[in-house]
Amino acid sequence: MTATAHGMGREPVDPDWPPITEDEARAVLDAWGMESRGVAWRSPRPFSAAALVDVTGGEAVFVKRHHRLVRSSDALAVEHAFARHLLAGGQPVAEVIDRPGGTTTLGAGEWTYEVQRRAPGDDRYRDALAWTPYRDAGDARGSGAALARFHAAAAGWDHPGVPAGVLTGGSRIATDPDPMSAVARLVGSRPGLAAWLAGRDWEAQLGPLLEPWEAPPSGSGWGHGDWHATNLMWSGSEVAGIVDVGLAGPTGAEFDTAVAIERAVVGWLDLAEGRPVPVDWGGVAALLDGYLATRPLDLPGVARALPLAHVDFALSEVEYFAAVVGDPVNAELAWDGYLCGHLAWWAGPGGRRLIDEVQAGATR
Numbered sequence: 397m398t399a400t401a402h403g404m405g406r407e408p409v410d411p412d413w414p415p416i417t418e419d420e421a422r423a424v425l426d427a428w429g430m431e432s433r434g435v436a437w438r439s440p441r442p443f444s445a446a447a448l449v450d451v452t453g454g455e456a457v458f459v460k461r462h463h464r465l466v467r468s469s470d471a472l473a474v475e476h477a478f479a480r481h482l483l484a485g486g487q488p489v490a491e492v493i494d495r496p497g498g499t500t501t502l503g504a505g506e507w508t509y510e511v512q513r514r515a516p517g518d519d520r521y522r523d524a525l526a527w528t529p530y531r532d533a534g535d536a537r538g539s540g541a542a543l544a545r546f547h548a549a550a551a552g553w554d555h556p557g558v559p560a561g562v563l564t565g566g567s568r569i570a571t572d573p574d575p576m577s578a579v580a581r582l583v584g585s586r587p588g589l590a591a592w593l594a595g596r597d598w599e600a601q602l603g604p605l606l607e608p609w610e611a612p613p614s615g616s617g618w619g620h621g622d623w624h625a626t627n628l629m630w631s632g633s634e635v636a637g638i639v640d641v642g643l644a645g646p647t648g649a650e651f652d653t654a655v656a657i658e659r660a661v662v663g664w665l666d667l668a669e670g671r672p673v674p675v676d677w678g679g680v681a682a683l684l685d686g687y688l689a690t691r692p693l694d695l696p697g698v699a700r701a702l703p704l705a706h707v708d709f710a711l712s713e714v715e716y717f718a719a720v721v722g723d724p725v726n727a728e729l730a731w732d733g734y735l736c737g738h739l740a741w742w743a744g745p746g747g748r749r750l751i752d753e754v755q756a757g758a759t760r
Contacts, residue, residue, distance in 0.1 A: 481549075
């Protein structure tokens, strides 16, 4: 079976994980008491395998497969419980489907499976790459308003979140008053990351890049963790559905909004290719306008979080490439390009201007 996936750049790549086969989809859905009528579409998104599968007597469902070193049943149980909290609060997140007996996952050898209903709305950005800007100010404004509603619905969910690991986000390092000590603790607890960093003078490289930034405030509420156009379903410029809360955690609204800005308005792929980095200035203004028209937000807190928004996930991505899929080229890119490179950009004129623009929004 030929298939390609989104990679770390613009060109399609061979997927890290084999695509879901017809026989596999049939066997998984049988464990959910459903009958597969065939795979309708396979997602090109990286880090897991997912397929939209037609079923007898109902609407198509998503079957998603994770390697057990990336997502365990316990971690997915937390994610699924949070999704149900959001649904109860009126959020249009993709609904997790129970297996007969009440569990929401299936473990089979090295794999962990889940099945979800399709979120409502048009999957308009489904083929777009990471860090894709919104198509216009209307979509950016609709996204900001939906993010505000998401944070309101997340209020009251006080689970501590899953431990730091492979492909996890959060703000543990970013909000620590001594981030380098936090990184050292993380490295000491993650043998795969420690092995990749062994022999490198990584403290000398990373320390000066973290040093200029003041830790943003620690939030109490949960955020989505990966809010961008490709994780949203659309009806016009309104968000009709929300998918993939796999990076959700207790980051607070300000940090999560910084992640939403970092994911959508900065052209990081240009940075990786050695070109000047474009910034969608209208997009960030519209996103914040949509948010603030719906719910208050501490914009100085958002501004402080911006340069650190990617740090926790970037380190977990290094470990994923180095210790799980054995891809040294992308491990180097995740470290040099998407951890150190992003931090260096924020200290330059474009990054400083974006931080200032968000900060200045508080006094408009």
